[in-house]
Amino acid sequence: MLETYGKGRGMTSKKTNSKTIKIAVVGDIHDQWEEEDSIALKELGVDLVLFVGDFGNEAVEIVKAIAELNIPKAAVMGNHDAWYTATEWGRKKCPYDRTKEDRVQQQLDLLGEAHVGYGKLDFPDFDLTVVGGRPFTWGGSQWKFTEICQNRYGVSSLEKSTERIISSVDNAAYETIIFLGHNGPSGLGDRPEDPCGKDWHPIGGDYGDPDLAEAISQTITRGKHIPLVTFGHMHHTLRHTKKEPRKRAFKSPEGIVYLNAASVPRIVEDRAQKLRNFSIVMLDNGSVSQASLVWVGKDNSIHSEEILYQNPQQQIVQLA
Template sequence: MLPLRLAIVGDIHDQWTPADQQLLLQLQPDLTLFVGDFGNESLAVVQAIAAIPLRKAVILGNHDAWYTATRWRRSQCPYDWTRENRFEQQLKALGPLHVGYGRLDFPEWNLSVVGGRPCSAGGSQWQHRRFYRHYYQVGSFPESAQRIADCAIASPCDRVLFLAHCGPSGLGDQPEDPCGKDWSKPGGDFGDPDLALAIAQVQRQKSVPLVCFGHMHHRLRNRRDRQRRSWHRDHAGTVYLNAAASPRILKAEQTTLHHLLWVELSEESLQAQQTWWTAQGVLVQSEELPLLPQPA
């Protein structure tokens, strides 16, 4: 069987143009994965992505519930929150494409895409209690972890790919680690504990080749002489990829450069590249990720 070709789109933050859709249509990946943060409840962006005629899976990020999850932000809401709810409209636009606390099965590839906790902002404190209780009937990290794990274990497929907005805890506590805290007092693991618990449980029963996420931008807030490490490989062989090159569109001479994380996944191996493309669909930069196990 030929390797699966996966395009992973990092945090968009309203940076989505017709050229991005055209690039995906040109590349024709087998599956496109969106890690969330389309904008601050940017319904038009989500609707445009939902309409792309390609196989895809989506998870919403913390910015996609920016006004709905946090009451004090509603005073800044650019639409009348008392008359409409664009978080709910995003869910409606995506339908089954949104895998938060759910999954999409691809039996022809023996693969399921399982979503982590939607709209996560990361960290070891359980936040937005009313939001998660109202929309997902979840009230703690253990409840959340079990819900994710149960969904994955119930999959008819042997292989599970996790799609989350924030990555799991356990990938390092330095600011430049995949989910390391790089603001205020830099340092500390800001990954999702519930996702880490779920992955560990599922790894005992199924193959977990890949966990992909965003949220923690590659460009560090606390320093400019390096970028965040965008990958991790654990000793079970699972690869963790952070796709959040933000901004994901850069200005260049007479064009713009658009970021995609490109993955080729086979039964035996996984290869990943950070890629930058012109608006005309020309590959101008590609970096192969080493994907070696990290020291204990």
Template sequence: MRRLRIAAVGDVHDQWDERDNAILQGWNLDLVLFVGDFGNESLTVVDCVSRLSLPKAVVLGNHDAWYTATPWGRKKCPYDRRQDDRFQRQLQMLGGDRVGYGVRDYPELEVSVVGGRPCSWGGSTWNLQDFYQSQFGVGSLQESGDRITAAMTAATQPLRVVLAHNGPFGLGDAPESPCGRDWNPIGSDYGDPDLTAAIRASQEAGQPPVLVVFGHMHHGLRHTKRRLRQAFAQDEWGTVYLNVASVPRIVGKGDEMRRNFTLITLEGETVTEADLVWTDNQGRIDRSSSYFKPL
């Protein structure tokens, strides 16, 4: 049975440097997954991530289009967008590692990584029409779901992993659900229905994804400090869903600095381990917590 070690990186928010690259390089990893939100169109962070010399897949988050996608962001943009399109520059830096609305096959791992909707703000309402039409040629939730479904269908490898910024609709409507709304008005499912439609189509076609990795909805809840967001779910098809957005991902200073990663073990078609780990600057793990217990 093939055993794969995968690292997933939650929302970065400007907390990434060459030490993170070195830590991942020092571990025996087969694949690294990034859910985006590197910063507010932060070219420095994206450039650093692009230099990680491991098999990797990346989807961009809403902050990665912060000054491009919305009228408010364009008004607040600190650079001259007529001279410098930093959103496009991020796409160019990431090159073929970017999987939003697409698929990347890793034949040596027998894995295909399918990307969900890039730059998702979350929720069931189709917003940012001009942005998605101009950047991706997508004009509705239906078209968005069709694009993700097409990427699923184009996958060539037996193991399908879905990588998205925001998770799918249908994982619960409580504030602490994996994609639950934790700000006023409290409650409701803030997942992406287009992603749900694509996952369900793949499941019904007899090719259920083994794993769906996403972030956006931070583990820390806004309305209470007494508990954290639910980070794990599994459906009747056996698909495992992991929200890996433990933010901030770096805490402390100097020798007390700690940084988090999610380490996932895949044995055959089964996710057997998924742990949020905290390391020092040399990559020594000093604390970990399991997202779930193996079935």
């Protein structure tokens, strides 16, 4: 049975989080999830786990294992999670009988309210609400995957998509909002190295989701507090060059930390040792103090850690 973490729907709390919260963001999984991942997350002592989608190509068994994770969690579906359902070319390649199975719905049923695409989940223990962006997004300014959004959610345009996301913000129980998307918002740069930059032919261009960007803007206007926007889809390793990784973290003038967690592949072999990665975000007093990419090895010990963002005040404290 799925655990329920959400409470107080329709009520607004003015409480400000004064706790330190350790959040793990799990980037695009693409079938790379093992029992050891659940164990590693518990050993890392995380309070909340956020999944950015692309579990696999409608990978029901992977989603089932994630749904059974006994840690507070929220997830959003990626484009690969409707790979054989959302488009005509995908349906032609489908390896199962779609007249007998609906694997997209199976995934949604398994996750239950933990799936926040076009929805939200309140976390009373943390005084925050996680709001999901558009599920199954492909990215970019064009309205793609039109049938699945229309048929499953009644959403037929980017404008309607923004309305759907912002309605979840308006129904959030808490003033602190974390946005969770499969793809990130537009507005983070148009270079191929930027968090949502297009790194395939033709090179360059902002491939972020404009509906998510507009929803974030409207949330700011409403006076809500947004410490973190996290997503995946645009892999860290760039297609056009191997000399540098994608820019993975960015802090806006409003104080929002944008984090791309799509380190793919997320499980690798290194000198006969298997390593698995997680993005770790520390939330102190309602603000991100640090975001890093960690690789966990044998005995669930941290093999390496790369600091992607650190609050300047935190750096001063460490130097003192």
